[in-house]
Amino acid sequence: MAASVPERPPHPSAARAGEPRPAEVNRFMKVDSRGTNESKKKNGDRAASDVLLLVRQLPRVAKGLTFALAVLVVGQAAGSALLPLATGRLVAALTDASKSMHGVTVGLVLLGVVLFLDVVLDPIRTMLAWRLGTALDGATAQTTVDGALRPAQIGHLDDADVADRIERARAVGLGAHPPGQAVTALAGLVPLRLTGLVSAVLLGWAGQWWMPVVLGSAWVVTGRWQEKEIGRSVSAHAGETAQLRRAAYLREVATTAPAAKEVRLFGLRSWLVERFTTAWWDGMVQMRRARVSPRRHTLAILLLLAAHLAVVLPLVHQATHGERSVEQLTVALQALLGLFALGFSGDLQWMLHTASAAVPAALAVGELETAGEAGRLGAAGLPQREIRFEKVGFAYPGGRGRVLDGLDLVLPAGSSLAIVGDNGAGKSTLTKLLAGLYLPDSGRITVDGQDLRAHDPEAWCRQLAVVFQDFVRYPFSVRDNVGFGRIEAEADDEALIEATRLGGFLSVETELPGGWDTLLSGAYTDGTELSGGQWQRLALSRALYAVRHGARVLVLDEPTAHLDVQAEHELYARFLDITAGLTTVLVSHRFATVRLADRIAVVQDGRIGEYGTHDELLAADGRYARMFRVQSQPFMEQGVREGSSRA
Numbered sequence: 001m002a003a004s005v006p007e008r009p010p011h012p013s014a015a016r017a018g019e020p021r022p023a024e025v026n027r028f029m030k031v032d033s034r035g036t037n038e039s040k041k042k043n044g045d046r047a048a049s050d051v052l053l054l055v056r057q058l059p060r061v062a063k064g065l066t067f068a069l070a071v072l073v074v075g076q077a078a079g080s081a082l083l084p085l086a087t088g089r090l091v092a093a094l095t096d097a098s099k100s101m102h103g104v105t106v107g108l109v110l111l112g113v114v115l116f117l118d119v120v121l122d123p124i125r126t127m128l129a130w131r132l133g134t135a136l137d138g139a140t141a142q143t144t145v146d147g148a149l150r151p152a153q154i155g156h157l158d159d160a161d162v163a164d165r166i167e168r169a170r171a172v173g174l175g176a177h178p179p180g181q182a183v184t185a186l187a188g189l190v191p192l193r194l195t196g197l198v199s200a201v202l203l204g205w206a207g208q209w210w211m212p213v214v215l216g217s218a219w220v221v222t223g224r225w226q227e228k229e230i231g232r233s234v235s236a237h238a239g240e241t242a243q244l245r246r247a248a249y250l251r252e253v254a255t256t257a258p259a260a261k262e263v264r265l266f267g268l269r270s271w272l273v274e275r276f277t278t279a280w281w282d283g284m285v286q287m288r289r290a291r292v293s294p295r296r297h298t299l300a301i302l303l304l305l306a307a308h309l310a311v312v313l314p315l316v317h318q319a320t321h322g323e324r325s326v327e328q329l330t331v332a333l334q335a336l337l338g339l340f341a342l343g344f345s346g347d348l349q350w351m352l353h354t355a356s357a358a359v360p361a362a363l364a365v366g367e368l369e370t371a372g373e374a375g376r377l378g379a380a381g382l383p384q385r386e387i388r389f390e391k392v393g394f395a396y397p398g399g400r401g402r403v404l405d406g407l408d409l410v411l412p413a414g415s416s417l418a419i420v421g422d423n424g425a426g427k428s429t430l431t432k433l434l435a436g437l438y439l440p441d442s443g444r445i446t447v448d449g450q451d452l453r454a455h456d457p458e459a460w461c462r463q464l465a466v467v468f469q470d471f472v473r474y475p476f477s478v479r480d481n482v483g484f485g486r487i488e489a490e491a492d493d494e495a496l497i498e499a500t501r502l503g504g505f506l507s508v509e510t511e512l513p514g515g516w517d518t519l520l521s522g523a524y525t526d527g528t529e530l531s532g533g534q535w536q537r538l539a540l541s542r543a544l545y546a547v548r549h550g551a552r553v554l555v556l557d558e559p560t561a562h563l564d565v566q567a568e569h570e571l572y573a574r575f576l577d578i579t580a581g582l583t584t585v586l587v588s589h590r591f592a593t594v595r596l597a598d599r600i601a602v603v604q605d606g607r608i609g610e611y612g613t614h615d616e617l618l619a620a621d622g623r624y625a626r627m628f629r630v631q632s633q634p635f636m637e638q639g640v641r642e643g644s645s646r647a
């Protein structure tokens with residue numbers, strides 16, 4: 001069956017909220033590098049270090065833009081710091097008995113410059129921040145995609161820790177706050193903080209030195225309390241990605257086409273809604289716990305009130321007793337108001353921390369490693385002699401135990417081998433190991449006597465043409481769907497036609513409205529949806545296109561599962577053409593398909609239980625013979641009944 005739903009529910013071994021994972025558990029990630037070890041840090045520190053990490057990425061992403069934005073932010077902060085000075089000067093000139101025109105003009109000009117700077121610079125800053133944020137989003141997404149695809153094997157995708165980080169890197173678990181939003185928040189926060197600092201200096205100058213110390217401390221302390229709340233919320237979000245991932249998966253099932261039929265037919269609607277709601281609120285529960293207590297809130301308000309009174313009362317007293325001029329009082333009062341910028345900045349801070357939390361996850365994903373050293377030998381022309389499994393043992397990461405256990409098997413080059421066995425016996429697993437997508441835990445696979453690990457995994461993949469049981473239905477053109485068999489090859493219409501002819505898709509292609517360029521997806525207005533069997537023929541054509549470009553090992557996992565009787569019959573008729581000169585592995589439950597192979601291997605208890613030709617295995621009267629009889633019995637009985645009724 002083709003892949004149906006894009007997201008898997010969380011792995012049972014996924015970490016519970018807030019539960020740290022020891023670094024050595026994960027063999028796919030450098031957990032401790034570049035400050036990405038999130039588990040050891042306290043929530044507040046973690047939020048701050050996420051932001052620092054994000055800031056460090058900015059020049060790497062776009063040096064010029066970062067510099068321009070930094071200059072603008074500082075310039076704007078300097079401009080806004082002039083505001084109290086300009087107003088102070090203007091008020092002083094206006095209240096001065098001499099009514100000096102010079103003083104009024106200077107005040108007005110200063111005020112005009114400040115306002116002009118603000119009006120002109122603000123939209124430019126917003127635009128630059130947006131562009132830098134978009135660049136960061138693109139770079140983060142690229143790092144995630146690149147990292148997730150880098151390991152030559154696919155075991156990391158079965159790892160709950162890796163899956164959680166990928167999810168976080170995609171920012172799905174964080175209410176879709178992409179890292180670029182953090183840049184916008186930073187571009188707003190930094191001028192605020194700078195304004196706060198300048199205001200502190202002005203208050204010290206126009207008032208007394210201790211005034212900014214008292215008021216600034218009150219703002220910083222209460223702001224820190226709020227920041228800790230944000231840290232807790234963000235880490236609650238991050239820790240709860242397992243639940244949120246489940247919620248996202250359920251939403252996907254409910255809102256997309258692949259599962260729509262079953263959801264309706266089995267009446268899963270209420271179940272889905274209920275499960276989604278539960279998963280969503282489970283994911284959010286930590287958020288609610290992370291709220292600041294009302295007592296803390298009250299304390300913060302009282303502290304700020306007291307600090308303001310402690311500064312304002314002496315200021316007014318000094319002004320009324322002639323110890324402060326009108327200009328000083330005006331500047332001091334405005335600076336006093338500007339000091340709020342050192343405190344909690346609500347949405348901006350929240351946005352900054354939530355949006356920057358995806359960055360360490362993306363960096364960790366970007367550093368995913370191939371399990372073990374990747375081999376360097378080429379693989380062109382292999383195998384010449386044989387592929388051999390020697391005492392191969394394998395268990396999936398996080399799986400329930402050994403799927404293969406001491407398996408020995410020989411695939412002579414240029415011949416075909418069918419693999420049969422019960423559901424879950426390990427047939428598909430065997431093909432994935434052959435393709436190098438997983439490495440054996442014990443034993444080895446050799447190609448012409450050389451360990452497969454010694455070969456460059458990409459070079460080995462070029463030798464393979466595979467149709468997996470869950471082949472992918474790419475929503476692209478027919479040409480692309482076939483061409484993906486060898487993406488780096490020059491456009492080759494002859495190979496395209498030959499591969500689709502052998503794969504049984506050519507007759508379908510000629511009927512399509514746009515021919516080779518028909519977009520294969522019902523989700524687009526100009527797209528066309530294929531039937532299951534047509535998709536399978538296309539998947540086979542893709543593999544045969546790879547063969548036309550040099551692949552020498554053909555792996556077909558249930559290649560006839562979706563085919564109608566005629567198409568299956570035609571495929572059998574072409575089988576020798578298709579497999580000529582190739583080393584072919586055929587996984588199937590259909591004995592009509594299995595019989596096409598030169599040899600047959602029965603997978604049983606993690607090993608090869610029986611091996612031989614169809615006739616040899618029937619003569620041995622073992623498991624294969626029993627399975628064959630079970631499948632052919634109804635037809636034989638039917639034949640006997642028809643024979644006797646004719647007689």
Ligand SMILES: Nc1ncnc2c1ncn2[C@@H]1O[C@H](COP(=O)(O)OP(=O)(O)OP(=O)(O)O)[C@@H](O)[C@H]1O
Nearest residue numbers: 158396399403421422423424425426427428429430
């Ligand atoms: N990604 C995975 N993670 C963990 N366990 C897995 C994974 N893929 C398969 N398994 C388990 O490995 C075992 C063998 O699966 P495999 O798909 O190789 O069986 P199969 O012989 O091809 O079965 P079928 O005939 O049903 O296609 C099964 O028990 C399955 O649950």
